Amino acid sequence: ATPTALLVGTGRGAQLGILIKGPEVLESTRKIDTVVLDKTGTVTSGKMTLVEVHTAPDTDRSELLRLAGALENASEHPIAKAIVKGAVEEVGALPTPEDFANVEGKGVQGIVDGHAVLVGRETLLAEWSQQLPDDLAAAKAAAESEGKTAVAVGWDGQARGVLVVADAVKPTSTQAVAQLKGLGLTPILLTGDNETVARQIAAEVGIDRVIAEVLPAGKVEVVSRLQAEGKVVAMVGDGVNDAPALAQADLGLAMGSGTDVAIEASDITLVRGDLRAAADAIRLSRRTLGTIK
Numbered sequence: 001a002t003p004t005a006l007l008v009g010t011g012r013g014a015q016l017g018i019l020i021k022g023p024e025v026l027e028s029t030r031k032i033d034t035v036v037l038d039k040t041g042t043v044t045s046g047k048m049t050l051v052e053v054h055t056a057p058d059t060d061r062s063e064l065l066r067l068a069g070a071l072e073n074a075s076e077h078p079i080a081k082a083i084v085k086g087a088v089e090e091v092g093a094l095p096t097p098e099d100f101a102n103v104e105g106k107g108v109q110g111i112v113d114g115h116a117v118l119v120g121r122e123t124l125l126a127e128w129s130q131q132l133p134d135d136l137a138a139a140k141a142a143a144e145s146e147g148k149t150a151v152a153v154g155w156d157g158q159a160r161g162v163l164v165v166a167d168a169v170k171p172t173s174t175q176a177v178a179q180l181k182g183l184g185l186t187p188i189l190l191t192g193d194n195e196t197v198a199r200q201i202a203a204e205v206g207i208d209r210v211i212a213e214v215l216p217a218g219k220v221e222v223v224s225r226l227q228a229e230g231k232v233v234a235m236v237g238d239g240v241n242d243a244p245a246l247a248q249a250d251l252g253l254a255m256g257s258g259t260d261v262a263i264e265a266s267d268i269t270l271v272r273g274d275l276r277a278a279a280d281a282i283r284l285s286r287r288t289l290g291t292i293k
């Protein structure tokens with residue numbers, strides 16, 4: 001490939017809001033056949049809102065919001081931000097946790113006002129022998145069947161509530177997936193979220209293949225496994241937990257709205273956080289290389 005054509009290609013990319021790390025990146029883009037898309041913050045806006053609060057019969061709603069909100073205040077996760085916002089709106093200022101730990105891909109745990117509090121996946125609470133009562137489990141299942149994310153809340157040894165947050169598909173994602181398919185690429189939705197939510201979002205944007213309930217460390221393994229099957233893989237992501245997978249992929253594309261770690265690990269940054277730019281980037285590299293050969 002002549003460097004000039006590649007430089008012209010990267011320059012054209014910049015005009016389209018596609019920042020390419022170096023001219024050689026365009027070459028690796030040519031053989032891509034599979035595009036792995038992170039769900040939260042990539043296909044969806046990642047801006048979640050607290051939409052439902054379910055409490056066990058003996059549990060006070062304000063206390064649930066106060067304890068869960070206080071703990072989530074120490075987390076950066078989009079789910080945490082939605083819970084904090086909803087809690088502050090309803091109960092006002094939140095206490096500072098005496099202790100806090102992030103449990104990767106599962107939730108948060110800590111001490112608030114002397115209570116040992118857990119917020120996260122049902123499996124996190126199960127690790128502490130906290131089981132959701134039937135009506136809470138039903139509320140959680142109903143929310144998930146609608147594509148919402150439900151997290152469980154427990155303290156002092158008991159599961160006591162379910163908080164439901166909803167994240168909307170970005171208005172441009174459906175069109176972007178159609179464009180990727182139009183380029184002959186196979187899109188795969190990859191997420192730490194549960195299978196039901198993932199399938200719902202995938203159906204909404206037209207993705208057939210879903211890999212869900214993947215722990216943050218597992219995302220890179222998914223990419224390696226696809227490569228071992230002979231696929232040439234592009235990965236699009238935004239989060240800290242996507243960074244190793246973005247680096248492992250044959251082509252890593254970070255959302256400009258994403259974290260610095262994700263951007264650093266990637267070959268290409270989609271400045272506007274619009275997934276359609278991923279299709280633009282692949283089309284651009286094909287065209288650029290087409291003019292060379």
Ligand code: ADP
Nearest residue numbers: 040075077080105106107119120151191192193
């Ligand atoms: P994704 O890959 O979709 O960005 P993560 O790996 O960050 O998801 O999280 C996976 C799941 O773990 C979430 O869907 C949620 O159920 C739970 N979780 C993670 N962090 C938190 C948190 N701070 N509060 C509540 N639940 C959480």
Ligand code: MG
Nearest residue numbers: 038040041239
């Ligand atoms: Mg994400």
